[in-house]
Amino acid sequence: MPGVIAVFTGPAGSGKSSLVEAYSEWARRRLLLRVAVVNLDPGADKLLYNPTFDIRRLFTLREIMLRYNLGPNGAFIKASELIAEKSDEILSGEPFKNLDKWDIILVDTPGQMEAFLFRPASRVFLEKLRKISHAVLVYVIDASAIERVSDAVLLWFLFVLLQVKTGLLAVPVINKRDIARNPRIATLLVENPFKLLEEASEEGLSSEIISDLLSAASKTRGAYRAVLVSALELDDMEKLHQLVHEAFCVCGDLT
């Protein structure tokens, strides 16, 4: 799968950076793939991995806060504009300038998903990524944040909106399997989200709205299948790897 760029996104703390670290190490050791890792989070403190490109070489969140007199959220929004402004500079350097050198490039993004991916500026960067290679969004959901059906539906629908907003292929990954708050609902989300409807009526939720949301979800063009993994379990990285592959096979984007 030459030149695949997997952009990890998802709510704050869902385990994007941990998965990037685990997957990159697994793919290097087990599959002997040439893996580059890119950090686009200017607010990251310590990184778990050794990045080929690190946005903090251009600016950090603290620098933006001081320079533009902004709070942390405003600074994340400014950072997404700066990433768009500097996109040509970023994409003309390693690892993007030599895509043939890499089997896969993993991109870690800021935790504040709405300040990055949901802003207009991110479109500029993602469009350019899509033009240079096969790009897929890996949407990371935190299984420890799913207690009720409504939690699952909310997180799933964010995944749908993400695809609508970015127009990119996207795959859902439910992380933190080892500390899932409600393993039954997390498993339903993976195996058959429509079964959430049965659970919803037990919780007294409006099953009509949930049915509409799930049916809209089924229309998105990304892979509908999800995987349940733990960044701590190396064997689970195989499932993640397969899902990233499938995203392209299903849609024929590799041709």
Ligand SMILES: Nc1nc2c(ncn2[C@@H]2O[C@H](COP(=O)(O)OP(=O)(O)OP(=O)(O)O)[C@@H](O)[C@H]2O)c(=O)[nH]1
């Ligand atoms: N038990 C368990 N903890 C995990 C797992 N993945 C991540 N964590 C923990 O969850 C916390 C957040 O993980 P990160 O990888 O920093 O998450 P993130 O999405 O990159 O966070 P932000 O970039 O700050 O939004 C850390 O304490 C991780 O150790 C997992 O699979 N299982």
Ligand SMILES: [Mg+2]
């Ligand atoms: Mg992170």
